[in-house]
Amino acid sequence: MNFFLKLFKLLSPELAHSFSLNSLKLLHKLNILRLFFKKNYKDENVIFLGMHFKNRLGTAAGLDKNGDYIDALGDLGFGFLEVGTVTPLAQSGNPKPRVFRNYRENSIINRLGFNNKGVDYLVSNLKKKTYKGVLGVNIGANKDSIGNQRINDYLVCLEKVNKYADYITINISSPNTPNLRDLHDSENLSILINAIDKSIKDLDISKPVFLKISPDESDETISNIITHVENSSFSGIIATNTTIDKSMLVNEEIKLIDGGISGEPLMNKSTEKLSYIRSKSKDIKLIGVGGVLSKEDYDKKINAGASLVQVYTGFIIQGPKLINNILNN
Numbered sequence: 322m323n324f325f326l327k328l329f330k331l332l333s334p335e336l337a338h339s340f341s342l343n344s345l346k347l348l349h350k351l352n353i354l355r356l357f358f359k360k361n362y363k364d365e366n367v368i369f370l371g372m373h374f375k376n377r378l379g380t381a382a383g384l385d386k387n388g389d390y391i392d393a394l395g396d397l398g399f400g401f402l403e404v405g406t407v408t409p410l411a412q413s414g415n416p417k418p419r420v421f422r423n424y425r426e427n428s429i430i431n432r433l434g435f436n437n438k439g440v441d442y443l444v445s446n447l448k449k450k451t452y453k454g455v456l457g458v459n460i461g462a463n464k465d466s467i468g469n470q471r472i473n474d475y476l477v478c479l480e481k482v483n484k485y486a487d488y489i490t491i492n493i494s495s496p497n498t499p500n501l502r503d504l505h506d507s508e509n510l511s512i513l514i515n516a517i518d519k520s521i522k523d524l525d526i527s528k529p530v531f532l533k534i535s536p537d538e539s540d541e542t543i544s545n546i547i548t549h550v551e552n553s554s555f556s557g558i559i560a561t562n563t564t565i566d567k568s569m570l571v572n573e574e575i576k577l578i579d580g581g582i583s584g585e586p587l588m589n590k591s592t593e594k595l596s597y598i599r600s601k602s603k604d605i606k607l608i609g610v611g612g613v614l615s616k617e618d619y620d621k622k623i624n625a626g627a628s629l630v631q632v633y634t635g636f637i638i639q640g641p642k643l644i645n646n647i648l649n650n
């Protein structure tokens with residue numbers, strides 16, 4: 322498998338991404354995926370917010386934005402998958418190139434900008450899936466939506482996906498959609514959460530809803546967010562998205578690239594946010610994500626207060642071996 326990982330590194334990051342996921346999909350369709358990757362990990366039988374997980378390790382949003390690879394990814398042994406971010410309308414995202422490897426630091430920098438095929442396309446995939454494990458859907462706003470329209474975008478997606486999702490993630494933390502992170506500010510967040518709360522009530526939604534936050538917020542902002550979440554019908558927080566703080570990078574060339582950093586340089590920062598949230602609230606439900614490249618990193622997220630852990634960059638760099646390293650140790 323190392324041969325394939327080396328081969329993928331010769332392709333552009335986006336091409337390598339779709340090539341590898343399409344290869345997985347083909348192996349899954351031919352029913353031979355399990356010959357290549359061990360997937361029968363012990364069922365840990367985790368019950369979290371009424372959902373049953375066979376283990377606590379899942380994919381982070383962005384890996385399968387449109388739900389094109391649900392059955393193949395589900396065949397690798399993950400305890401859950403999160404698809405999206407999806408927006409009401411399809412959009413192409415920022416101009417290419419927009420994903421950059423920084424493998425020297427086990428990291429990626431991206432400024433994709435919510436490229437996705439729109440919520441209706443995702444829903445059509447959710448209707449077709451055969452994967453039976455837990456599935457989260459991550460929703461966002463279109464780049465061109467401003468003011469109230471931005472809030473409305475979340476409501477449109479929530480209404481369309483809630484029947485097909487086990488949980489829903491409200492993503493306010495992509496650094497690549499202009500001003501999206503303003504939704505972390507108390508007044509803006511309050512408007513968003515109130516609107517979502519109302520919709521949850523009106524539509525009688527009983528699925529858990531999470532808020533996915535940025536690692537670049539101050540303790541004060543995060544404390545406010547915790548208060549808002551605790552006073553709402555949200556179940557918890559996913560911490561965190563990518564960071565725009567490049568101070569921890571060694572590679573000077575990467576520092577010049579605009580975008581969000583993921584992978585190893587994000588590990589400490591995102592785990593600190595997790596610990597901070599847990600120190601402020603012992604009950605709030607947490608999903609940890611950011612920089613997990615080993616079982617040790619995974620354990621750190623759990624010890625910091627996460628009930629579930631997600632991976633993206635570690636999976637891109639190491640492939641399915643990472644799942645085995647985490648779940649078999």
Ligand SMILES: Cc1cc2nc3c(=O)[nH]c(=O)nc-3n(C[C@H](O)[C@H](O)[C@H](O)COP(=O)(O)O)c2cc1C
Nearest residue numbers: 381382383406431561562583584611612632633634
């Ligand atoms: C190429 C790329 C695309 C991403 N797209 C999304 C996205 O659409 N929605 C989202 O909530 N997070 C997205 N993320 C952030 C990841 O879900 C995750 O929060 C972040 O990368 C930190 O985890 P990691 O260090 O394991 O990659 C993306 C990350 C990468 C590298």
